[in-house]
Amino acid sequence: MGGVNGHVVTQRRRMTMTGAEATAEAMRQIHPDVVAAYPITPQTDIVMRFARYVSDGVVQTEFVPVESEHSALSAVVGASAAGARAMTATSGPGFALMHEILYVASGYRLPIVMPVANRALSGPINIHGDHSDTMGSRDAGWIQIFSENAQEAYDNLIQAVRIAEDPSVRLPVQVTQDGFIITHGMEIVEVLTDAEVQQFVGTYEPERYLLDVERPMTVGALALQNSYFEVKRQLAEAMVNARRVIADVGEAFGRLSGRYYGLTEPYRMNDAELAVVVLGSTAGTAKVVVDELRNRGVKAGLVKIRVFRPFPAQNLRDLLRGTRAVGVLDRSDSVSGGLGGPVFAETKAALYGLPDPPVMTGYVYGLGGRDTTPEMIESVYEDLAELARRARDNYAEVVADAALAGHYLGVREPGQNGSPHRHGAAKLGER
């Protein structure tokens, strides 16, 4: 029950919760009009908790236990267009099954909010956390917010409602958390009061909606060559507007909770020379590594991408300017023929044209829930130190090599048995 006595929180509390529990708790406090969902591990834990709230009368939400994820999002599109605040949640293959309707939701500019418990895609089937599901939808016109831990999964979901419904945005939002690592890991989470959350999200007052039968409207008309392009262009404009709105909402949430949020979160970046870019739970592990390296006198830093759509290109330019080498970690692979993952490709693109840019290289890691250890992340900083050193002598060649390299972190290569973990020979900062 999320440890909430009687399901009413009138005082802020710090409680031990999983990410799934924290998400269900945020959903309870948001109190959407309609939730439609279909079970899939590791998302199930969220909706079954929410279903219990419905059965116990704790929320008055209309819960629609649909027969597939395709129908879950389809029903939520119907509900949202009808004028309701509507949510669903999913993972991996379920997310993939929604794919067609993801574009309908954003194309119709419906402020749907969807928690995503990130999971690998089949085949082979795998229920554990990686970002292949979410990344597969990165061009679908949804805002994508990544969470580092259960607290952020909770905080982000509450902010998502306000971001989605902002009149200058009106876009669907995914709030992701790494499957099992966050959804099923226990942490301390500070829960706001019900009243605070309700006040923060406000009420949903759509301008036009289907149930307004006095003012009939057609939703989802056929748009041909003379109008489709404009619709998509306006969608792109809304995504640009979202940058400012996300920052404003993150600021407002900070004033309420003391926890401030932006598009990116720099960690010890002030004078960093070697930087890692990462999203999701691995940012937490990487912060530990950065602290360790700093203790040894290595100028290490980290940039956590919190919001992947809209992509925080300018933030990355500002933060990474002045570094000497950057390693980008991708928990999904673009299978692009050796070029690494999507975060790497987009970070490179963002830094294009910077004067005196850092050497950049990319790593695919953690697929299918593979453990990512501090040692592995440290090995990335070791690589970066080596790259930076070599780049001093032969900049052009090293930059070109690194930019095209797709590394795999913690994988057993063909013919290699035993531990997939790779350890650096000598520790950085030690002589």
Place this chain on the structure above:
Amino acid sequence: MPTLKELARRPNPLTGGHSACAGCGFPQAVRLVLMSIDEPVVVAGATGCMEVTTTTYPNTAWTVPFIHNAFENAAATISGVEAAYQALRRKGKIDREIRFVAFGGDGGTYDIGLQSLSGAVERGHRFLYVCYDNQAYMNTGIQRSSATPFGASTTTSPAGDVVPGKQQRRKDLTAIMAAHGIPYVAQSTIAHWQDLTRKVKRATEVDGPSFINVLAPCRLGWGTDPSQTIRLAELAAETCAWPLFEVDHGQWKVTYVPKNKLAIEEYLKPQERFRHVFEDETGQLLAAIQKDVDEQWQALLARAGLGKDGKA
């Protein structure tokens, strides 16, 4: 029950100016269905001829709220709309009675949309799903669907030298919907306006999901003269190729028993899609079609507790 005159005076939910072919059957289905409902309606439609010809931006032929989501999910979409209605009513944000109707072609209903339809009715949302059945995927160019009758030539079951049109029977979707045990299921045509309007009234009265399968000939796909659309729908019932019946709370009832059941050729002859049937000198194909129709008609009579002559 409104008279025909009264019906004609009601506000038109689907105005003229849509771009369906002259003599198309579905606009008649949409109008008859929606004009039989007294309460305000919200409508969802599947991708297909109906959606494409009525909503070409910046125009819309709909004077009632209408949503198109995708091809296979009209039923899921209307369940979401209905769920929103329940939620907003409970919160006091809406206080009037509204009815919910989803329309899909046979492709979007019998085939790709069947899962979503089955799920939605099983959950018990209060809405009416109307399949306007023109017996093929018309919008993409007359491909066979599981509603295409045995022997019909379509672009993916063309009558050729070796294979004479579609080799499988039409799926009996109406019976499948009845098997869901929902309160009301029926079958009608665009020609039988009294039968159809009465069934719609009954369907929207019951507290729960309802389904009506309406035969709506497609003059293009069937290869018929635009002036013959209504006549063909009539002939479908007169030959029992498309029987009229209903299943009201589990009770099967045949709502039209032709006094003189006509031979199937009366119905098939005017249709280009069956031309090869009449070019076959052995007459085997025609006999096979007649046999199939007769078997299904007898099975329906038995279900409704009627004798072979259609009498109780």
